[in-house]
Amino acid sequence: MGRLIIVSNRVPVPEKGGAAPAGGLAVALKIALEAQGGVWMGWSGNSSGDAEPGPLTMDEQGKITYALTDLTDTDVEEYYHGFANRVLWPICHYRLDLAEYGRKEMAGYFRVNRFFAHRLAPLIQPDDIIWVHDYHLIPLAAELRQMGFKNKIGFFLHIPWPPADVIFTMPVHEEIMRGLSHYDLVGFQTDHDLENFAGCLRREGIGDELGEGLFSAHGRTFKGGYYSIGIETAAFAEFATKAATNVMVRKARQSVEGRDLIIGVDRLDYSKGITQRIDAFERFITADAAHQGKVTYLQITPKSRSEVPEYEQMQRMVAEQAGRVNGAISTVDWVPIRYINRSIPRTVLAGLYRLAKIGLVTPLRDGMNLVAKEYVAAQDPENPGVLVLSRFAGAARELYGAIIVNPYDVEATANAIARALEMPLEERRQRWQGMMTHLLEHDVVRWCDDFLKDLTEQDEAA
Numbered sequence: 001m002g003r004l005i006i007v008s009n010r011v012p013v014p015e016k017g018g019a020a021p022a023g024g025l026a027v028a029l030k031i032a033l034e035a036q037g038g039v040w041m042g043w044s045g046n047s048s049g050d051a052e053p054g055p056l057t058m059d060e061q062g063k064i065t066y067a068l069t070d071l072t073d074t075d076v077e078e079y080y081h082g083f084a085n086r087v088l089w090p091i092c093h094y095r096l097d098l099a100e101y102g103r104k105e106m107a108g109y110f111r112v113n114r115f116f117a118h119r120l121a122p123l124i125q126p127d128d129i130i131w132v133h134d135y136h137l138i139p140l141a142a143e144l145r146q147m148g149f150k151n152k153i154g155f156f157l158h159i160p161w162p163p164a165d166v167i168f169t170m171p172v173h174e175e176i177m178r179g180l181s182h183y184d185l186v187g188f189q190t191d192h193d194l195e196n197f198a199g200c201l202r203r204e205g206i207g208d209e210l211g212e213g214l215f216s217a218h219g220r221t222f223k224g225g226y227y228s229i230g231i232e233t234a235a236f237a238e239f240a241t242k243a244a245t246n247v248m249v250r251k252a253r254q255s256v257e258g259r260d261l262i263i264g265v266d267r268l269d270y271s272k273g274i275t276q277r278i279d280a281f282e283r284f285i286t287a288d289a290a291h292q293g294k295v296t297y298l299q300i301t302p303k304s305r306s307e308v309p310e311y312e313q314m315q316r317m318v319a320e321q322a323g324r325v326n327g328a329i330s331t332v333d334w335v336p337i338r339y340i341n342r343s344i345p346r347t348v349l350a351g352l353y354r355l356a357k358i359g360l361v362t363p364l365r366d367g368m369n370l371v372a373k374e375y376v377a378a379q380d381p382e383n384p385g386v387l388v389l390s391r392f393a394g395a396a397r398e399l400y401g402a403i404i405v406n407p408y409d410v411e412a413t414a415n416a417i418a419r420a421l422e423m424p425l426e427e428r429r430q431r432w433q434g435m436m437t438h439l440l441e442h443d444v445v446r447w448c449d450d451f452l453k454d455l456t457e458q459d460e461a462a
């Protein structure tokens with residue numbers, strides 16, 4: 001097998017000096033790249049202003065070459081903020097009301113994908129395997145095919161794929177569907193996403209499901225499957241044990257002494273259901289005076305995509321809501337909601353998850369939600385906390401030991417919080433054990449191996 005080439009919008013280049021990479025995905029892909037040797041290409045996160053971006057910045061670390069490109073201001077605006085985050089993201093998260101379709105942004109998205117293909121082309125050798133990640137880069141394979149590349153190219157979508165009635169609201173849905181058919185393997189997070197994709201092919205006669213995971217569309221045969229992304233479970237459990245001595249974790253423990261801690265960790269994104277969750281917490285805390293002064297809810301919410309108006313608005317909404325609830329319920333010695341609006345390192349998060357009796361993960365829609373998996377991995381096996389999980393997170397297709405809730409039903413979520421706090425130790429242990437066994441077996445390395453095995457074994461693709 002040739003080298004592996006990963007392409008993604010963001011590239012977690014490890015810091016020089018061997019610091020741990022940012023997350024499970026980076027860990028797994030780094031392992032795969034090191035095994036085969038390879039390249040990880042993507043956007044540097046920087047803009048070249050109005051000027052044409054300079055050549056790729058190459059950073060060789062052992063057997064891996066990180067290849068980064070800048071984008072112009074216009075590219076960032078149209079491709080990333082515009083089409084990726086104001087059309088594809090809301091539509092794939094079922095928020096048709098938030099989709100802002102514009103021809104300029106759509107053209108920018110396809111232009112930047114062509115630009116990525118041209119930048120990548122000189123790095124590709126004939127037997128390299130190419131693995132493209134996420135909604136930013138759907139048209140990349142079509143561009144590479146047009147340039148004559150015959151390499152195996154796989155695609156993994158990290159976010160949900162909704163049903164035809166939702167996808168077809170996007171004016172360029174045909175181009176997007178056509179783009180996907182140029183891959184040899186298209187991977188989704190869950191069986192539901194895959195079913196929805198098959199439904200989209202059938203609906204307008206775009207393509208057919210041939211059986212055994214094969215699809216045909218636009219004159220090509222390709223494979224489709226679901227590969228639920230995992231975390232580096234064993235390592236994460238160890239971070240959580242070690243984090244007990246971390247200063248931030250120690251301070252948190254001391255400050256919640258005698259109270260139950262509930263934790264929520266999400267990028268500031270409308271898909272994460274943060275305002276509904278605060279409503280549910282408020283309902284829970286005001287429903288029974290006995291809980292007041294006894295429970296602390298820690299919500300960690302780093303800013304995300306702040307240049308996009310919907311995110312900027314969300315930022316104000318959440319801050320105001322947390323402030324209103326605290327203003328109404330706090331006492332001189334108790335603040336119910338602690339709202340942190342910046343990022344906390346994962347190794348510290350691991351320790352905070354372990355302190356919390358409840359992990360509250362209630363997105364309105366989420367491709368997977370790694371926080372849910374991290375919360376479980378971080379628990380003390382002797383005294384594990386309870387995961388309250390939205391049925392609309394991909395993780396709910398695997399984590400059956402969670403209390404599953406409908407995040408739109410504020411009262412039901414409030415009741416689930418109460419139930420979780422009262423859950424007997426034996427039931428908590430039983431639920432946790434089932435989930436932990438699953439997560440150890442289905443970790444991120446297995447996810448990566450499963451996808452690459454299906455991509456490289458696939459001989460039927462045309």
Ligand SMILES: O=P(O)(O)OC[C@H]1O[C@H](O[C@H]2O[C@H](CO)[C@@H](O)[C@H](O)[C@H]2O)[C@H](O)[C@@H](O)[C@@H]1O
Nearest residue numbers: 010025134158159229304305366367368369370
């Ligand atoms: O790169 P950003 O625009 O700052 O956004 C961060 C990432 O968000 C999305 O994450 C998704 O992937 C996770 C791992 O598979 C999954 O658990 C989660 O449900 C998804 O929302 C996005 O898909 C990434 O491309 C972004 O980098």
Ligand SMILES: O=c1ccn([C@@H]2O[C@H](COP(=O)(O)OP(=O)(O)O)[C@@H](O)[C@H]2O)c(=O)[nH]1
Nearest residue numbers: 023265267302342343344345346369370371
């Ligand atoms: O302050 C924070 C908040 C989140 N995360 C990490 O960001 C990832 C979030 O992934 P998830 O799949 O839950 O959602 P996404 O943000 O990718 O939609 C998880 O690994 C978190 O541990 C982090 O490192 N620091």
